[in-house]
Amino acid sequence: MKYVPQKKRRLGPACTGISTFLDLPYAKDAKILEEIDFAIAGVPFDTLVTFRPGCRFGPDAIRNAYGAQLYSDAFDLTLFDHIQGIDYGDIPVQCGFPEPSAENITNTVKEMAGAGIIPVLVGGDHSIAFPELLGYKEAIGKVAILHFDSHSDTGYHEMAPDAPRDHGTPFKDAIENDCILTDHSVQIGMRGLTGAVAKDYSFARGSGMTVITAEALHKMDIYTAAEKIRGILGDAPVFVSFDIDFLDPVYAPGTGTPEGGGFSTWEALELLRCCLIGKNFIGFDLVEVNPQYDSGDKTAIAGKRLIYEFLTLLACRKAGITSYEDFGI
């Protein structure tokens, strides 16, 4: 196994050497894509935020954060016995220039997904999900989404209904560009408190997507929700988009638009496991980590942990594990 975390980090904490995601080899050679299962790429872009900027620094905060869960307790699995991947570095983006940046995001996702590997993008603001979905559409066709967030991101701007896209609109943009299998898609955790939210929900639900609000999720519990979500996803190819503000600000204060009444890191990890084990996931992103508002690196550590959990699910697929016994799946 060549493209796995490098040995130096296994000798001690991650505070020596030049940081890459998970201490994976840094590579950009397209030929390598044929040899690996996934590639992680940073997207340090935050021009399209609506409140607190700074998540352009998210990718490096996660690269540098403590944490290396190379073994999964939940599945009794050593991840990199089964999967290989690289740190692809950052996708060429430039804050202040949304459209050429978006084009590079689309092309990178298209190249990776077209090569049959799993793109794992680390934002950056959530506007990147739209160019990602364009890339998936070009490479493999329309996909379902499983979208964790405190906002629906199908934005409707009361002040400017025809406003151009921002980090609150990527799924509206994607639906309008026919990128999403809406009947197989789920948004979960919504509790955004702006006046436009009710209209966001009606757009999302009107499109055919299922919206599970935070209020509903707290009351139905995560296992009931996971069963419901698995049924909706079915066998569709699923792009998993995780906005760190799904977590309560207690767990993830370092983000642009934090909303109280959210979820714990463990609930998020368990939901990922229960919703996705054995499912046909084809890509992942983790967005909106903003280290300038973080405290004790807790948001970056939570984000890194969620990326590990997604990779664990990929390792399970490669190892032939399709059930999660703790959940009875």
Ligand SMILES: [Mn+2]
């Ligand atoms: Mn979002």
